[in-house]
Amino acid sequence: MNLFAKLLAVSRRKSPWFFIVNSGGCNGCDIEVAPCITPRYDGEQIGVLRQGSPKHADILLVTGPVTKRSHRALLDIYAQMPSPKAVVAIGSCPASTNVFLGSPTVDGPIDKFIPVDVWVSGCPPRPQLILAGIAQAAQLLADGMTADQKRKATP
Amino acid sequence: MMNEVYQYVFAVLVWPGYLGAGALGFLYLWIARKLTARLQGRKGPPFYQPFFDFVKLLGKDTVVPSGVNPSLFYALPFISLLATGFGLVIVPVPGHIVGSFPGDIVLLLYLLEVPVICDVMAGYVTQSIYGQVSAMREAVMSLGYNLPMLAAVIAMAQNAGSFRLGDLQSAPFGLVTGLAAIAFLVAIPARLKSNPFSIPNAEQEIVGGAHIEYNSAPLGIFELSHALEVVLLFGVFFVLFVPSLGNSVANASLYLAVSLVLMVLATLTAAMTARLTVKRAFRFYWVWGGLAAAAAMVVAVIG
Numbered sequence: 001m002n003l004f005a006k007l008l009a010v011s012r013r014k015s016p017w018f019f020i021v022n023s024g025g026c027n028g029c030d031i032e033v034a035p036c037i038t039p040r041y042d043g044e045q046i047g048v049l050r051q052g053s054p055k056h057a058d059i060l061l062v063t064g065p066v067t068k069r070s071h072r073a074l075l076d077i078y079a080q081m082p083s084p085k086a087v088v089a090i091g092s093c094p095a096s097t098n099v100f101l102g103s104p105t106v107d108g109p110i111d112k113f114i115p116v117d118v119w120v121s122g123c124p125p126r127p128q129l130i131l132a133g134i135a136q137a138a139q140l141l142a143d144g145m146t147a148d149q150k151r152k153a154t155p
Numbered sequence: 156m157m158n159e160v161y162q163y164v165f166a167v168l169v170w171p172g173y174l175g176a177g178a179l180g181f182l183y184l185w186i187a188r189k190l191t192a193r194l195q196g197r198k199g200p201p202f203y204q205p206f207f208d209f210v211k212l213l214g215k216d217t218v219v220p221s222g223v224n225p226s227l228f229y230a231l232p233f234i235s236l237l238a239t240g241f242g243l244v245i246v247p248v249p250g251h252i253v254g255s256f257p258g259d260i261v262l263l264l265y266l267l268e269v270p271v272i273c274d275v276m277a278g279y280v281t282q283s284i285y286g287q288v289s290a291m292r293e294a295v296m297s298l299g300y301n302l303p304m305l306a307a308v309i310a311m312a313q314n315a316g317s318f319r320l321g322d323l324q325s326a327p328f329g330l331v332t333g334l335a336a337i338a339f340l341v342a343i344p345a346r347l348k349s350n351p352f353s354i355p356n357a358e359q360e361i362v363g364g365a366h367i368e369y370n371s372a373p374l375g376i377f378e379l380s381h382a383l384e385v386v387l388l389f390g391v392f393f394v395l396f397v398p399s400l401g402n403s404v405a406n407a408s409l410y411l412a413v414s415l416v417l418m419v420l421a422t423l424t425a426a427m428t429a430r431l432t433v434k435r436a437f438r439f440y441w442v443w444g445g446l447a448a449a450a451a452m453v454v455a456v457i458g
Contacts, residue, residue, distance in 0.1 A: 011211040039196040052362035055370040082370045083216045
């Protein structure tokens with residue numbers, strides 16, 4: 001059993017599948033996420049695959065400041081992901097709502113709604129940094145240190 | 156008697172069953188991913204990638220969509236896995252120790268259909284609109300590619316005058332073998348659901364097909380079943396159309412080489428083509444696949 005747990009930890013580190021959700025941002029970060037799976041940066045080398053359904057994903061990438069229109073959708077998508085799961089907030093918007101600070105249409109920042117494991121800074125961040133963020137989230141999943149896993153562990 | 160039981164257990168669990176075929180199937184899936192990546196100018200995943208993907212999926216919690224019968228949800232991937240596993244056991248690939256029996260080819264054809272039916276049911280059962288579109292497409296496609304595939308197998312059986320796989324393997328090599336091999340080859344990309352026939356699992360249109368609502372362990376079991384299906388299909392091709400050599404080592408190398416060539420061919424086709432519509436794919440199979448199949452049948456019956 002211990003052997004399987006070790007193998008599972010390695011597998012979680014080596015196979016991060018992500019799903020991306022734009023919670024009302026300017027699309028800049030989404031454009032920077034796309035190169036992560038193209039020839040120049042090729043995330044598939046470290047096992048990164050983009051999934052079309054949140055049910056297949058381990059890591060949720062969130063861009064945008066979480067607007068009033070999108071926050072229910074964000075919660076739905078987060079709830080649909082099977083545990084263990086990690087959340088990576090891409091760019092300044094989810095962290096601080098950025099230039100949308102104080103807007104009446106914005107509900108963010110994101111940590112009011114879902115626990116975030118890795119923050120990737122930048123407006124927008126470079127693809128290398130996004131890949132590094134995904135790799136770090138995968139490492140957290142392997143170590144059992146994501147917010148979701150910690151919540152499960154404490155009764 | 157006891158010895159025979161052990162033989163069957165070994166065949167199901169080790170070779171040509173789950174362990175051996177699983178490793179081989181994951182290797183083929185990796186070759187497909189790596190070659191596609193290299194053709195696109197990417198570096199591609201390391202060779203253990205499909206295995207780690209599978210283990211990771213096994214270790215996740217499962218979410219059953221509301222309104223879906225959980226027993227059916229969990230049963231479908233396992234039925235698919237069982238059918239491919241038993242299919243592998245009857246195909247006399249090199250290293251195979253269980254004897255073949257009369258009529259096993261009919262059983263094999265049924266077992267080959269089970270994963271497809273499981274996929275179609277998975278699409279309908281999970282009540283996702285994408286899953287239902289995918290299930291409908293898969294059902295239509297299976298009507299399409301089964302014409303050349305079944306005709307190829309039946310032509311070979313007619314040629315050998317037997318429904319025993321062992322007899323088909325030792326049948327003389329002739330014109331009918333070539334024609335039937337073409338008909339069978341044509342059906343392989345559709346069976347693997349790779350381009351240009353990736354119609355049921357079109358990822359940009361219907362988000363990945365019948366398995367959309369599947370997650371975690373059941374999804375992993377479906378992946379494993381798909382890997383086994385690839386090995387099974389290549390094994391059937393080897394047994395039906397490639398003359399077997401006397402030396403067992405040479406025969407085993409030939410088996411691996413033929414499988415490798417088939418995988419590379421299927422991947423090259425997938426990388427070079429775009430997806431067809433259901434209607435065009437269906438027409439392709441019933442016109443060109445049908446012609447090859449009809450020619451093989453005519454030669455088999457006359458000659």
